[in-house]
Amino acid sequence: xxxxxxxxxxxxxxxxxxxxxxxxxxxxxxxxxxxxxxxxxxxxxxxxxxxxxxxxxxxxxxxxxxxxxxxxxxxxxxxxxxxxxxxxxxxxxxxxxxxxxxxxxxxxxxxxxxxxxxxxxxxxxxxxxxxxxxxxxxxxxxxxxxxxxxxxxxxxxxxxxxxxxxxxxxxxxxxxxxxxxxxxxxxxxxxxxxxxxxxxxxxxxxxxxxxxxxxxxxxxxxxxxxxxxxxxxxxx
Amino acid sequence: xxxxxxxxxxxxxxxxxxxxxxxxxxxxxxxxxxxxxxxxxxxxxxxxxxxxxxxxxxxxxxxxxxxxxxxxxxxxxxxxxxxxxxxxxxxxxxxxxxxxxxxxxxxxxxxxxxxxxxxxxxxxxxxxxxxxxxxxxxxxxxxxxxxxxxxxxxxxxxxxxxxxxxxxxxxxxxxxxxxxxxxxxxxxxxxxx
Numbered sequence: 394x395x396x397x398x399x400x401x402x403x404x405x406x407x408x409x410x411x412x413x414x415x416x417x418x419x420x421x422x423x424x425x426x427x428x429x430x431x432x433x434x435x436x437x438x439x440x441x442x443x444x445x446x447x448x449x450x451x452x453x454x455x456x457x458x459x460x461x462x463x464x465x466x467x468x469x470x471x472x473x474x475x476x477x478x479x480x481x482x483x484x485x486x487x488x489x490x491x492x493x494x495x496x497x498x499x500x501x502x503x504x505x506x507x508x509x510x511x512x513x514x515x516x517x518x519x520x521x522x523x524x525x526x527x528x529x530x531x532x533x534x535x536x537x538x539x540x541x542x543x544x545x546x547x548x549x550x551x552x553x554x555x556x557x558x559x560x561x562x563x564x565x566x567x568x569x570x571x572x573x574x575x576x577x578x579x580x581x582x583x584x585x586x587x588x589x590x591x592x593x594x595x596x597x598x599x600x601x602x603x604x605x606x607x608x609x610x611x612x613x614x615x616x617x618x619x620x621x622x623x624x625x626x627x628x629x
Numbered sequence: 630x631x632x633x634x635x636x637x638x639x640x641x642x643x644x645x646x647x648x649x650x651x652x653x654x655x656x657x658x659x660x661x662x663x664x665x666x667x668x669x670x671x672x673x674x675x676x677x678x679x680x681x682x683x684x685x686x687x688x689x690x691x692x693x694x695x696x697x698x699x700x701x702x703x704x705x706x707x708x709x710x711x712x713x714x715x716x717x718x719x720x721x722x723x724x725x726x727x728x729x730x731x732x733x734x735x736x737x738x739x740x741x742x743x744x745x746x747x748x749x750x751x752x753x754x755x756x757x758x759x760x761x762x763x764x765x766x767x768x769x770x771x772x773x774x775x776x777x778x779x780x781x782x783x784x785x786x787x788x789x790x791x792x793x794x795x796x797x798x799x800x801x802x803x804x805x806x807x808x809x810x811x812x813x814x815x816x817x818x819x820x821x822x
Contacts, residue, residue, distance in 0.1 A: 395657075395661070396660065396664060396683060396686075396687070397657035397660035397661045397664065398657065399687070400656075400657065400660055400687055400690050400691070401653060401654060401656065401657050403687070403691070404653060404656070404691065404694055405653070409691060409694060409695060410695075411650065411694060411695055411696070411697040411698050412695055412696060412698060412699070413698060414698040416698075417696075417698055417699040489794075492701075492703070493703070495790075495794040495795065495796070496790060496796050496797065497796060498796045498798060498799065
């Protein structure tokens with residue numbers, strides 16, 4: 394008996410059937426979903442990283458005396474960086490199994506994946522989507538510390554020389570400031586660097602670096618707008 | 630087989646696959662068409678006896694049968710079949726290693742076969758081929774595969790890339806490295822004149 398006949402007999406005896414087309418279609422669909430999903434989520438993660446960078450004042454670090462590295466790490470959007478790395482890995486891996494994806498070197502797959510995330514992430518960030526997405530995430534996920542919360546944590550720390558809030562009034566060189574906990578501060582602006590963009594209109598949000606002199610008084614050294622889209626919106 | 634070998638010869642690989650899905654007997658055409666080439670490839674790749682090679686091929690063809698609907702026409706049938714057979718051979722070798730069996734063939738070193746009916750085949754050639762096979766067996770699996778697919782199966786880089794699921798550039802790099810590694814081994818060969 395020829396080997397081919399043996400094989401045919403075995404197929405008949407064991408009643409082996411080809412797997413239905415739908416199984417392979419589903420497999421391809423799942424791989425496609427994993428690939429495109431990873432690309433899109435990677436781009437979204439990148440856009441939120443951009444938003445976090447825009448919102449975070451890394452220049453603050455130079456004013457710190459101790460534990461700069463720890464502070465810097467605290468500023469980084471670790472969750473979104475991890476999400477981006479994970480999505481790049483999933484995208485690169487799943488691309489191998491899509492059609493003739495294996496023909497592309499893994500280094501090239503990583504590069505293309507990264508470029509896609511940068512391009513679409515930047516577009517999404519420019520369109521304002523990143524801010525909305527981050528806010529939606531912060532509302533729905535209670536355990537998540539939003540970028541704004543992180544920012545507040547840094548700038549609502551007068552003992553360490555960081556203060557923020559909204560302008561109540563200004564007289565001579567004394568600023569009447571209501572911080573984000575509704576506490577009123579008298580801020581001495583004499584000799585301080587004041588960002589030219591500031592107009593000191595009532596309600597304008599500002600942040601400053603300086604020294605707390607007592608429970609309600611603060612000597613400012615640098616005064617800057619709170620930053621972010623809210624600031625631009627206020628100016629209109 | 631009810632259709633006969635001549636009927637098989639008139640069909641393309643793709644037609645055989647399509648007809649097999651309707652009538653199982655056509656599937657034997659595919660087996661018959663590739664049997665000798667694939668048996669030789671398995672033996673060359675793993676250095677196994679004929680019986681073991683036949684078992685591996687049988688298992689591989691059962692997988693091909695199960696996955697017949699997976700075949701994508703953007704691929705070459707031959708590359709697809711080689712890929713499944715190659716994977717089956719590698720997984721057989723892994724299983725065998727994990728059971729601690731020796732995977733080196735005994736007396737039946739028929740790996741780099743020279744056709745038996747070749748009248749000019751000299752004893753020296755046979756010996757050289759056997760020595761070459763011994764050296765090939767010392768190479769890492771990936772190197773051995775690219776060398777065999779390129780020089781024994783006469784495959785293009787594109788086809789090798791489809792069989793091993795590697796980029797063509799990587800195939801070329803591995804081929805160069807494999808050739809260098811083999812040349813090094815042959816250089817150390819005490820039988821070299």
